[in-house]
Amino acid sequence: MGFNNIKMQNLLINETSPYLLQHAHNPVEWYPWGEAALQKAKTEDKPILVSIGYSACHWCHVMERESFENEEIAAIMNKHLVCIKVDREERPDVDAIYMDALQAMGLRGGWPLNVFLMPDAKPFYGGTYFPPRNWANLVESISNAFKNDRQKLQKSAEGFTQNMLSKESDKYQMNIGEAGLQISEEDLNTIFNRLHKDFDFEKGGMNRSPKFPMPSIWKFLLRYYSISKDKRALEHLIHTLDRVALGGIYDTIGGGWTRYSTDEDWKVPHFEKMLYDNGQLTSLYAEAYALTRDDLYKEKVTETIVWLEKEMMSDEGGFYSALDADSEGEEGKFYVWSKQEIDEILGNEASEFCDVFDFSEEGNWEHRNNVVHLESRKFMKDGFPLTQEIKQKLFDYRSKRVRPGLDDKILCSWNGLMLKGLIDAYRYIGTQKFLDLALLNAHFLLEKMTIKVANEDGNESRGLWHNYKNGKANLVAYLEDYASVIDSYTALYQVTFDEKWLFEAEMLADYVMANFYDSEDEFFYFTDIQGEELIARKKEIFDNVIPASNSMMATNLYNLGTILGRNDFIEISNLMLAKMKTIMLTDPQWVTQWACLATQHTNPIAEIAIVGDNYLTIRTLMDKKYQPNKVFVGTNEASKLPLLQNRTTKKGETTIYVCFDKTCQLPTTDIEKALDLLKQ
CATH class of the missing domain: 3.40.30 (Glutaredoxin)
Incomplete structure (x- = not known):
């Protein structure tokens, strides 16, 4: 039986995650994460493979095609392992634990994430992408080591697990000085100057490649400039925002930002479009427009929201998670152009278009393909060849192509980020449509992703679901869900003055205090105390592409506490920020959402x-x-x-x-x- 035969299926066939369903017809005997797989490993005394990815992940698809669809390799995996597939977007708690373990092993993290566990779910080895022959050999080696050197593997697993159980305050030496929380303008100068050393002054963004959008870094520059009037901050902010708006990372034809730039020029994107990027960048560019009144930023916000409503919003008002990088098995095929296509579509207008965008027969990218990008505004004056008419011609032509796959699960946390983007767009640009979409999405979150529990006193309390698809939700929410929704509800109140949203935010914050707070470590756990018990209960402290759920909660508590007169909220926020001050002053690149909160204390x-x-x-x-x-x-x-x-x-x-x-x-x-x- 060939692996493409529809009759071949594994236990993932009953899941709703698009990523898991993509693997449902692999010859690998995949299990979803759960008690059945963990018990099977104990009963059969086998090591466990936890393979983690997501539907828009290019190299996840490559490894599936090369290894997981290969019947010979699948047979090796089935013989020696209990194999578990995890959608990292549905189970960020599982992903965080085993990513932490991989990094403790001294290995670089990323996806696909493949980690090997003892039957008690403790990790002992891992990696990311492996070519097929290397993967088959590794599985054989793991099996041999498990049979012949088990004590050594178990000792390693215990060590990695113990490392995960260390409290964050101890691990990163987070201590509050005698003065408590004091943030001066000089402290902000120190944070900025340390960031400044790592700026890419020529290309924009940070001095590294590939280049990722890092909204909280640039938001800090906005906030810092508003206080200090340091022209260096404004100049680098504008330079970066221009490059991210004009480069290939932005879909000039259809709207919306892709995941990251594979080069240092913001030219060639990794073509997947993620909701969380677009939500945060919508907020950032709207806020930048409020400062600069630059119509380029307003245009990118507007185009992105048009794309989101058209392609990423469900009939019920929720936003889908992602568009794949690949179509027809090829990365970026939907988005790139040959010069011949441009000549056919634009006719007499093609020559000027190709000159401006550096299109050629050889291509400005690989395989004779061309990516739409600009490196500066110098072509955006009179005669700029991307009129609305030309853009529409290219859009209509592109629309006939095979579309990238849609990950149509709806995640509470990412919807919260997108809702905040819509609110900020309305707040600073004023388009009524943006508020209409925000209210549609907010009511969706309230009606479909909120758990309403009647208390003994007759009042209701609030909890959230993490995911929603096909009319149902089944995963209890994580701290990231609460953090982003509380933020967006608080913001929605401040543009509508409908107190319903403020009190929803307060109820959710009270739930977080009761079910996530660690009073000893004085930070919030990532998982609900009422959720599934894993081998470790982690805390998310450091900001990345998405800010850490703890830095978002600290900001929420400060703003909510100010509006509601809740000093208990403010005191906890201040305590959290005080513990982060030393890291902010010494290594701020990974704590810039904390630094944004610090600007509110100057x-x-x-x-x-x-x-x-x-x-x-x-x-x-x-x-x-x-x-x-x-x-x-x-x-x-x-x-x-x-x-x-x-x-x-x-x-x-x-x-x-x-x-x-x-x-x-x-x-x-x-x-x-x-x-x-x-x-x-």
């Missing part, structure tokens, strides 16, 4: 209360001036929120109250006076 946060019929309009006008360190509350009549207590209109006119550190300025009905108060 000067007191502005508390802006708006009362009266024009409260929504006044909020819009107050946001015309970029000032990120502020929170809004508003009502047209009355509210029980602490910052709105005893606040009334002045002679019937909408009135603005500006306060700093529990000290209020005189109320005013004059927007210009209110803006002047913010400058103080």
Whole structure:
């Protein structure tokens, strides 16, 4: 029987994850992560293979084609191992544990992630991609070592597991100084100057290749510049944002950002499109537009949201996870062009287009293919050849191609990031459509991905689901889900002043405090205490492409605590940030979301209360001036929120109250006076 025969299937056939279903007809006897596989390993006394990937991962597909679809190699795997397939996007908790183990082994992490475990699920060896013959030989070697040198393997596994059980505060020597939390402008200067040493001043971004979008680094530059007015920060920010907007990493024809640039020029992307990148970059470019009023940034935000609504949003209002890099088995085939195609489509306009975008018969990439990219704005003046008409011709032609695969599972955490992107786009650009989409998505999260539990006192509490597909959710949410949704609900309140979203955020934050907080280590676990018990309960501390769930929660608690008058929230946030200060000052590149929170402590946060019929309009006008360190509350009549207590209109006119550190300025009905108060 050939491996393509539809009758051949393994236990993944009953899963909903697109990534797992892609492997459901492999000759490998895959199991999903769960008790059945773990018990089989104990009963049969076999080592376990945990193979982790995701549907848009190019090298995951390559290893599947080369090894997991190979009947000879599959037979070796089935004989010697219990094989478990994991979608890292559905099970980030499992992925985090075994990625941590791989790095403790001194190996470089990445996906596909292949880790070998003892029957008790403790890891002893691993790696990422292996060519087929190497993989077959490795499986044979693992089996021999398990049979003949088992004590040594078990000792290694115990050591790696013990390393994972160490508390983060101990592992990274996170201590609070005698002064407690104090963040000065000089501290921010130190953080920036250390980052500055690693900037790529010629190409933009950080001085390394491949180049990944790192939104929290650039968001820190925005926040730092707003305080310091250091032109170096603004210049590098604009240079980087331009390169990321104009380069091949952005889909100029269809909208939206791809995963990363495989080179140092932001030219050739890894073509997968991930929701979490597009959510965060939408926020970043909207915020950058608020500072610069640069129409290029507004255009990229708008195009990206148009693409998201058209291709990535379900009928129910949830956003799908990703578009694959590959189509027809070839990376980037959907997105690249031959010169002959351009000549046929554009006719007389082709020559100028090819000159500007460096298209040729030989191609500006591999296999005579061309990638649409620019290296600077110098071609964006009069005569720039990418008119809306030309773009539409190319879009229509491309739409007839075989499309990349869609990962149509809906993840709570990534939807939270995308919801925040829509809210920021509406907040700073003002397009009503952006708010309409945000509300559609927020109601989807509230209705389909929220667990509502009745308490004994008659009130309800809130929890979240992590995933949703085909009308159901089945995985309990992780800290990343709560962190991103709390952030987006808090932001949604501040553009609508609908208190429902604020109180949803508060209920979720209370749930996190009760079920995720480690009072000894003073950080939050990644997993719910009521979730599945794994060999270690990890904490996510360091920011990466997506900020760490702990840095997001610390920010949430600070902002929510300020709006709600919850000093308990603020105290925990301050404690967390204080423990991170030494790392921020010495190695800030991986703690820039923490550094963004630090910028809120250099000067007191502005508390802006708006009362009266024009409260929504006044909020819009107050946001015309970029000032990120502020929170809004508003009502047209009355509210029980602490910052709105005893606040009334002045002679019937909408009135603005500006306060700093529990000290209020005189109320005013004059927007210009209110803006002047913010400058103080």
